[in-house]
Each structure stands twice: as C-alpha cells, then as structure tokens.
Amino acid sequence: MEAAWAARHAATLPMLEQRRRWLVALRKAQGERCAYCGCTFEAGTDRRATIDHVVALARGGPDTRENCVAACQRCNTLKRDMDAEVFRRWRPWLAGETREPPPRLPP
Numbered sequence: 001m002e003a004a005w006a007a008r009h010a011a012t013l014p015m016l017e018q019r020r021r022w023l024v025a026l027r028k029a030q031g032e033r034c035a036y037c038g039c040t041f042e043a044g045t046d047r048r049a050t051i052d053h054v055v056a057l058a059r060g061g062p063d064t065r066e067n068c069v070a071a072c073q074r075c076n077t078l079k080r081d082m083d084a085e086v087f088r089r090w091r092p093w094l095a096g097e098t099r100e101p102p103p104r105l106p107p
C-alpha cells in the first residue's frame with residue numbers, strides 16, 4: 001500500500017521532501033511562530049504550520065525558499081493570493097479581530 005503510493009508519487013516525492021525541509025528550516029528560523037499573526041504552531045489544528053509564498057505564485061512570485069515563510073493554516077487560507085505586505089495590513093480585519101478595515105494608503 002505504502003510502496004504503491006510512493007511509486008505513484010515518485011515524480012513529486014523529491015519536491016514534497018524539499019518542501020518539508022523548507023518548512024522545518026523556516027519554522028526554526030521563525031521560532032515556531034506564524035510570520036503573520038505570531039501564533040505558536042499547533043499540529044492538527046488551524047494553527048498548523050504551512051508554507052506561504054510572500055509574493056504569491058499567482059502574482060508572479062518565484063517558487064524559492066527565499067520567497068517563502070512559515071504561516072499558520074488560518075493565515076494561509078485568509079491570505080490567498082495577496083502579497084505579504086498587503087496581507088499584514090488586512091489580516092486583523094480579515095480574521096475578524098477588528099471591525100475597522102485598514103486605512104487607505106495614500107495614492
């Protein structure tokens with residue numbers, strides 16, 4: 001069963017293993033805390049650690065470790081394809097922590 005799964009995913013296993021290594025290194029560098037909300041990662045909850053692209057792939061960000069941070073699942077879901085700088089401003093409102101949306105940036 002496990003061997004069959006590994007055989008089916010042979011092409012993607014090296015990438016998955018690389019991502020796992022990235023996540024381990026990012027978590028350690030960030031002191032086991034989410035890059036956006038600062039929560040402590042907790043496996044098996046919506047505070048589990050995920051890899052997030054600072055400049056979203058959908059917006060042309062590179063798929064490199066330098067463009068990645070460790071973010072909790074909750075932040076990752078809220079951020080979607082926003083760039084990190086924009087998400088940092090909007091996160092408290094998106095997460096329902098404040099009623100006030102962030103002020104508009106000067107043009």
Ligand SMILES: [Zn+2]
Nearest residue numbers: 034037072075
């Ligand atoms: Zn978070």
